């Protein structure tokens with residue numbers, strides 16, 4: 341085993357594990373996969389030796405393949421096993437898919453020291469290096485400490501969540517944790533750990549009973565935990581791998597000097613449109629992305645959002661937009677808006693607000709395409725459409741004011757205080773919110 345993965349979810353199984361499976365040197369690697377929080381995913385896959393069926397659903401054909409990249413399965417609570425893997429010199433790469441919320445950043449981008457779980461983990465690990473830690477930044481810092489003490493050598497960490505500059509983001513929170521535990525650990529990490537930034541893309545919904553039934557019907561075996569995904573897949577990485585890596589490029593990954601232009605386009609155009617639909621289209625009674633994009637009103641909102649984002653990107657967007665429309669319209673992918681709606685407080689500030697600012701700066705009259713996702717989020721927080729699931733939501737936004745304009749002001753104050761002070765912006769968001777619900 342030479343890769344350790346944190347956050348055994350569907351996306352890792354459709355994406356990073358798939359690339360590892362299809363690398364020509366796959367046999368030299370193998371993944372020790374840990375769940376992010378609950379043990380369920382490991383329990384389910386243990387019953388089938390880590391094997392699972394990947395269903396690729398295109399508009400007009402479906403394929404099923406069995407992926408065998410997982411070599412060991414662990415629940416997140418198996419902290420001793422995590423420390424042992426990280427202390428082993430064979431392990432060269434750590435990957436993560438723990439959602440945006442799992443990085444536990446504070447307002448300044450550093451580790452959220454005020455978070456109760458972070459504080460408890462730091463206290464425990466500072467006192468006893470082997471103590472169980474639950475939060476990702478402290479788990480990783482503790483694992484790196486085990487590696488340092490074992491003299492197991494350098495390591496590369498590759499975050500695979502939808503976050504801009506995810507390598508730097510993860511480095512910062514882990515280094516903050518390390519500094520707190522032992523400044524010498526932070527110094528060792530600075531010299532021995534490489535943080536790779538990666539842009540990941542493959543639409544992968546949660547598993548349904550239909551997925552299980554489809555595998556049983558097509559293959560004649562029971563898979564408790566298949567994954568269904570789309571044919572499209574992209575992985576763009578930048579950074580050093582001093583200890584080596586699978587030949588992911590041979591499986592289609594792209595290694596570049598700068599991920600930023602790919603990342604910005606994807607996060608804004610794809611994930612931004614997803615967020616807009618999750619909040620705005622669920623209010624109109626739609627359940628899935630395919631249903632939402634088939635609604636001409638929603639489609640016009642998405643087109644307007646794309647036009648706003650495209651005006652401020654440095655890479656071409658025409659083909660990308662056309663491909664996105666096709667991907668969103670793939671009705672065989674049952675991507676639930678309620679799933680995408682989670683954790684908006686982590687997403688809007690990075691996906692939507694920069695576009696709002698750029699639009700307001702560039703076009704003094706109106707910026708509806710960029711402001712609509714904010715208006716839709718306000719209505720979501722007020723109880724319209726998909727249910728709110730957002731552990732990081734600040735107290736002030738849990739129950740926004742019943743008066744719409746007051747709610748808009750409160751939300752804007754949180755997202756961009758300067759904009760909350762601009763009458764024209766508050767009025768426009770209020771009008772757009774009224775049109776949505």
Ligand SMILES: NC(=O)c1ccc[n+]([C@@H]2O[C@H](COP(=O)([O-])OP(=O)(O)OC[C@H]3O[C@@H](n4cnc5c(N)ncnc54)[C@H](O)[C@@H]3O)[C@@H](O)[C@H]2O)c1
Nearest residue numbers: 347348349350351376377437438439442501502542543544
């Ligand atoms: N599903 C997709 O289409 C897709 C595509 C690109 C990127 N991603 C990225 O992958 C992430 C996971 O998506 P998924 O489809 O695998 O979801 P999933 O629900 O199947 O898995 C989520 C994983 O994250 C872990 N997790 C959740 N919150 C955590 C926390 N606070 N701390 C530690 N671990 C935590 C869970 O335990 C689980 O292992 C997304 O949030 C996104 O950043 C997903």
Ligand SMILES: O=P(O)(O)OC[C@@H](O)[C@@H](O)[C@H](O)[C@H](O)CO
Nearest residue numbers: 502540541542543544611614680
């Ligand atoms: O939780 P998010 O918003 O980061 O992601 C939800 C979906 O937009 C996301 O999973 C996309 O399907 C994915 O990013 C496609 O590559």
